Amino acid sequence: MKGFETVLRRLKALVPLALLLAASGCANDSGGGAGGGVAGGSGVRSAHMEAIRSRGQLSCGVDGQVAGFSSVGADGRYRGFDVDVCRAVAAALLGSGEKVEFRNLTATQRFPAVASGEVDLLSRNTTVTLGRDAPGGNGMSFAPVLFHDGVGVMVPVASGITNLAGLQGRPICLLSGATSEQALTDAMRRDNHSYVPLKFSTIDEMFGAYQQGRCAAASIDRSALAAQRTTFADPAAHRILPDVLSKEPLGPATAQADPAWADAVRWIVYALIEAEDQGITQANVKAKLAEARTNPKLADRRRFLGVEGNLGSQLGLPDDFVVKAITAVGNYGEIYSRNVGDGSPLKITPGPNRLWKDGGLLVSPPFR
Numbered sequence: 293m294k295g296f297e298t299v300l301r302r303l304k305a306l307v308p309l310a311l312l313l314a315a316s317g318c319a320n321d322s323g324g325g326a327g328g329g330v331a332g333g334s335g336v337r338s339a340h341m342e343a344i345r346s347r348g349q350l351s352c353g354v355d356g357q358v359a360g361f362s363s364v365g366a367d368g369r370y371r372g373f374d375v376d377v378c379r380a381v382a383a384a385l386l387g388s389g390e391k392v393e394f395r396n397l398t399a400t401q402r403f404p405a406v407a408s409g410e411v412d413l414l415s416r417n418t419t420v421t422l423g424r425d426a427p428g429g430n431g432m433s434f435a436p437v438l439f440h441d442g443v444g445v446m447v448p449v450a451s452g453i454t455n456l457a458g459l460q461g462r463p464i465c466l467l468s469g470a471t472s473e474q475a476l477t478d479a480m481r482r483d484n485h486s487y488v489p490l491k492f493s494t495i496d497e498m499f500g501a502y503q504q505g506r507c508a509a510a511s512i513d514r515s516a517l518a519a520q521r522t523t524f525a526d527p528a529a530h531r532i533l534p535d536v537l538s539k540e541p542l543g544p545a546t547a548q549a550d551p552a553w554a555d556a557v558r559w560i561v562y563a564l565i566e567a568e569d570q571g572i573t574q575a576n577v578k579a580k581l582a583e584a585r586t587n588p589k590l591a592d593r594r595r596f597l598g599v600e601g602n603l604g605s606q607l608g609l610p611d612d613f614v615v616k617a618i619t620a621v622g623n624y625g626e627i628y629s630r631n632v633g634d635g636s637p638l639k640i641t642p643g644p645n646r647l648w649k650d651g652g653l654l655v656s657p658p659f660r
């Protein structure tokens with residue numbers, strides 16, 4: 293009995309230490325999410341993930357009209373940066389990047405489509421703003437930023453306009469429901485200029501009007517200006533002014549009502565960045581996996597690719613969700629290059645859209 297009391301006393305003495313360790317973040321938190329009541333993934337409840345699994349297809353909202361980001365080829369296949377993000381999520385969750393149904397959404401249709409569940413995921417050059425994120429606003433859950441952009445202005449070279457002052461009192465083509473209107477209005481107000489907004493509901497209509505000369509300029513994200521210009525008969529006849537009117541951090545979004553689904557999407561998106569960081573590509577992912585399986589020293593890679601631990605299960609995903617996503621579309625750098633960078637007709641220089649260790653803004657928190 294005496295021995296038992298001693299053990300009890302010792303245990304009690306250890307309690308404050310345990311609390312201290314937990315409070316100071318020293319506690320081991322890699323135990324399969326037990327603390328969060330998640331048992332190997334089976335405890336992860338997400339109405340959305342269940343619905344997608346039973347449907348066998350991810351419904352992904354895209355624009356559908358922007359070269360390099362989301363457009364349909366002559367073969368009927370969707371391609372682009374935003375499209376690849378949809379495919380990565382489908383592959384991580386359902387095992388194949390082909391299990392996606394794409395829905396074309398205008399800028400004004402996009403948030404209601406997410407809120408109503410018409411689409412499971414929005415991957416459509418959407419700027420993260422407080423009003424779009426907040427529960428009292430559009431109530432989205434934003435995944436990490438995948439493209440750091442800014443609003444720009446395009447003018448016909450022949451107009452001789454070289455700066456915002458040249459647009460004083462002139463009509464400017466805009467997209468309804470896009471952030472560019474406020475960015476442009478703010479910039480013009482700052483410089484005491486006025487302009488006449490001419491708004492269109494689709495990007496095709498907007499650039500159609502611009503090319504017919506109905507507006508002196510078109511204003512939208514600089515990436516979209518660059519993308520659209522490549523489709524013009526004479527791209528060199530149009531100039532993108534050097535002014536960057538705003539910051540437009542673009543990221544995928546899901547409904548705030550399903551935090552587990554938002555978490556899964558968030559970490560699938562991070563996985564694309566982390567894969568680039570770890571040098572894992574679409575071409576070498578199988579070899580990297582094989583190496584990780586036989587080499588216990590490659591701890592980071594083993595956890596990341598699901599060889600060790602249960603990171604996927606903690607999100608309600610297969611433990612090898614990263615392997616599936618990278619096999620389908622490759623890492624962030626590959627997605628960028630293929631669709632909008634060097635390997636594409638757009639050739640948009642990455643600028644801040646590079647890894648943190650290369651001087652860019654992209655960083656993934658650790659997979660552990």
Ligand SMILES: N[C@@H](CCC(=O)N[C@@H](CS)C(=O)NCC(=O)O)C(=O)O
Pocket residue numbers: 354355356357358361362372374398399415416417418419467469470471472495512513516540542
């Ligand atoms: N980033 C702005 C503009 C969004 C927007 O509608 N952009 C379109 C047309 S310029 C786009 O780039 N779509 C490409 C895509 O979704 O694939 C916003 O969120 O309001």
